[in-house]
Amino acid sequence: MIEIKQLHKYFGALHVLQGIDLNVSKGEVLSIIGSSGSGKSTLLYCINGLEEIQQGQVVVDGTPVHDRKTDINKLRQRLGMVFQQWNSFPHLTALENVALAPKIVKKVSRDQAKSIAEKQLKHVGLGDKLDVYPSALSGGQQQRLAIARALAMEPEYMLFDEATSALDPELVGEVLDTMRLLAEEGMTMICVTHEMGFARDVSDRVAYFHQGVMEEVGPPEQIFGAPQSVHTQKFLANVR
């Protein structure tokens, strides 16, 4: 379970997260929507310790993320993350991209890492691209490669930070399909997204962020059907 308690985050004088309280249970799919600069992505970075926080707490399976005593590298193995930019390692083949972290972080044998990588690449539909370098893959394929790379660490949670917003429109579908597949398999997911269709169809809950505040959280039917907050209503009216 991911527990976020009274989380405050500043960038200098900018108060980007203003007291967020949120719990995400095992097996749940939570989508976070909201306009740019509302703090959604920053929240994801705080969850896996890529950003420091100024107040409050993020606890993952009982371990406080920002505690100095926490082995953050170990904790991050439970939290797979996929970014807006896919960031594939350009000097490694698809297989090597995925096998690298299991090999050096989990210290599994070379053969084992290879078979993990093969399995995960097949999982995301890149079974025929094992020996291809990222430069020869499309954006959508590179993003699926990034998903496979995160899955290879066998995480308990997957954090998606606008995983489709840097993609050409015709490539968005294949990445969303992969995310849907993971959701169906029972993966716990937090997805910061601009894809309202995905948020509505796949999520158990949807949270709307506005200027560093979580305005509203609830089942998709509520958020999309009968939003309570004025800001949510305005936002949804604009994106529809």
Next chain:
Amino acid sequence: MSTSASFFSDFQITDLLFLGEAAGRTLGISAVSITIGTVLGCVFGWALQESKWLAQVTIGTILDVFRSVPLIIQLILFYNFFPIIGWKMGPFAAGAFVLSIYTAALVANVVRGGIDAVGDPMRRAARSLGMSYWHDLRYVVWPIGLRAVFPSWVGVALSVIKDSALVSVLGYLELLRASQILITRTQEPFIILACAGAFYFALSYPLSKYSKKLEEGWAS
């Protein structure tokens, strides 16, 4: 029959051997300086990139001085300075010392550029997989950064080979110094400088050829 003694003699085939030996010394001092300078430059460049403020005022300032003052002045200053503080250093050691720091100053900037080229998003992605700081440096920053700035590093290495000619002012018998000696004896500057130039080319060309091949391998 001429009664006057001649001070000059023609260029002979054995002179080529003399130049060849001197080219060996040029290669030696260059290889030592490039190796030490590159290792130091990697450490300095990394420090400059990662701990911006402290490293900038300490290492950054020193390297700026070494990068800005003409090498020939550095060589003469240090060569004369070492005996004052009681270090007995021959021309090779003094030359290699100055050339190494000079190389380090240039390489540090190249390394900074390399780390910059990898970029924060890529490094964050690596860390998000559970990689430690050192894993990220070793398996992500190093290979990606190296490919980005390798051509610049080769440029530095080639210029150090050529700049090593300045060590001749300390009396170190490298290629240029050897050429000067032969020119004085034979009075045939054209042929000797052409030979010396050919030797420099022979030293540099394999490096530039090899690096091109390496880059092509990376690109494919």
